[in-house]
Amino acid sequence: MSTKVSPGVENQVYHGGDMKVFSPLDTMRHSAAHIMASAVLEMFPDAKFAYGPPIENGFYYDFELPRSLTPEDFPEIEKRMRRLIESGEPFVREEISRERALEMFADQPYKVETINLLPENETISIYTVGPFTDLCRGPHVENSGRIGPVKLLSLAAAYWRGDENRPQLQRLYATAWPTQGELDEYLWRLEEARKRDHRKIGKDLDLFMVSEQVGGGLVLWLPKGATIRRELENFIVRAEQRAGYKHVYTPHIGKIDLYKTSGHWQHYRDSMYSPIEVEEEEYILRPMNCPHHIVAYKHGLHSYRELPIRLAELGTVYRYEKSGELTGMSRVRGFTINDAHIFCRPDQLREEFVRVVELIQELYHAVGFRDYVYRVSLRDPADTEKYVGGDEMWAVAEDAIRDALDSIGAEYVEAVGEAAFYGPKLDVMVRDVLGREFAASTNQVDLYLPEAFELEYVDADGSRKRPAMIHRAPIGSLERFFAFLTEQHAGAFPVWLSPVQAVVIPIADRHTEYAEEVAANLRGEDIRVEVDARSERMQHKIREAQLQKVPYMLVVGDREREAGAAAVRLRSGEDLKAQPISEVLRMITKDIKERR
């Protein structure tokens, strides 16, 4: 791979409040952002500039412009960028005084604000490339000729400093790569990702739907999607049973006082629906399952010997999401969490948390998730308003998570300010096919709700003690998990999850009876099988089974009928030729058993 980026050292750069390391690729993209800004300035001399950082697969720049850009402007901007790149203009750095900077950028309000936010002793630098000078810490490539092929990707609105009360700017997203080949490959990957989008596959394979009539963000699982969900649920519940969980069922609504006691009403109200009045009492569509499980715990008096008590439920919750945030199955208003609440003695906390992590690992391994990282989400000590409980409680809870991870040698990153209002979290961050990162699983240590609900157990000496609590959801919501799975497999689900595991394809009508016989054999082993007895050519039926990503196609004609066999075709296109029915059964049941 040839690289146009200056070789060598990674540069330490102060950016947006924390120290970040700029790789050579980031540096090149950051320089490309300046080139883009320069091109935009040529077209709009009155443009106001905000920030233009590199991001994971490219870069963006935020502008305030006299009119809205459209994708039709892209070719013009790209043309001007290419001209600047070809000119090979040097990037010239200059360090200037604060006064001089304020003077230079007097007509650039966002730059002025940025300058004023810089610490007193900070060096202020500017970079000039061709006609364009920008306030910037750098670093940059030596000259614009070192910038690789660029492509503008999309437009978006973004608030100044990410604050919805500040002006809205136009954000121009673009990408740049060292070589044309790498750019082409990235664009190909984007295209490929679009093909795998769970919304597209969900439609093509009739897995689920969202209807305007029912309401945005409210998912209807169609029979095929529901089959997959049922398999997943059974799998999860069995794994939890093995791990010592007891399953409960609780209703989707509850009295408002439950949520006032838990603190949700005070801290989580923005995500909750308005109360429902029933006989002069107010009820809440639950946004979380914990209060119900806590009440279930309080059903009786618990001995220290009984703990931990692990109450699990595939619990459906409802959260208000702004209409613009809804997407397919991954961002919805009603969803089902594979939830559980563990009530344990404080001395059991660490071990219980280790078990939680182990269960996550087991489940992820079984469904083939590899690309995930642990993130410990901590309280922001500077913003105690957002959280309940005192410093000591938080320290204990945060340490319990760290200790648990350390004890099994798991690596993790820490994120300050990402905790839930009642406790720190362990989030498991997974990347989807588009490279976006989501919290697929969140798990919390909670010492607050046991207090709020006055939970107790009876200790060895007969005294009443307060248990600790763990909230855990290894796969988060079934909806989001399903979206991940769909994209990961591009709709070709493993056999154990496939809604239709085998299609029997009779070649001519006279083979239908035998086809039914074959299917009956498979059904006897609980294999989900269908017979395609339509008056269509075999080729047509194969094509449709392929498009539906059915793992096994069993073609039966005269020869197979004579031999008591079926010609096995896999969705990979592989032809296994005629196999005895007993062998077909063996193959499919083996796949199912091994979760392949």
Place this chain on the structure above:
RNA sequence: GCCGACGUAGCUCAGUGGUAGAGCAGCUGUUUCGUAAACAGCAGGCCGCGGGUUCGAAUCCCACCGUCGGCUCCA
């Protein structure tokens, strides 16, 4: 919610001021076929919804609803 783009048949899309189209899917018939699309016919649309401009609107304008890409937030 905010900015931008887009809403035409179940699906994918054409149609830019003058009588709504194609392919696939569906239905009916014919065909009985050896590993990714047989043939013919039929049916299917308040052109997202509501206003407006015009002799005339899928097409132009306004408002609303929805979808998509982002922002913010998040399982």
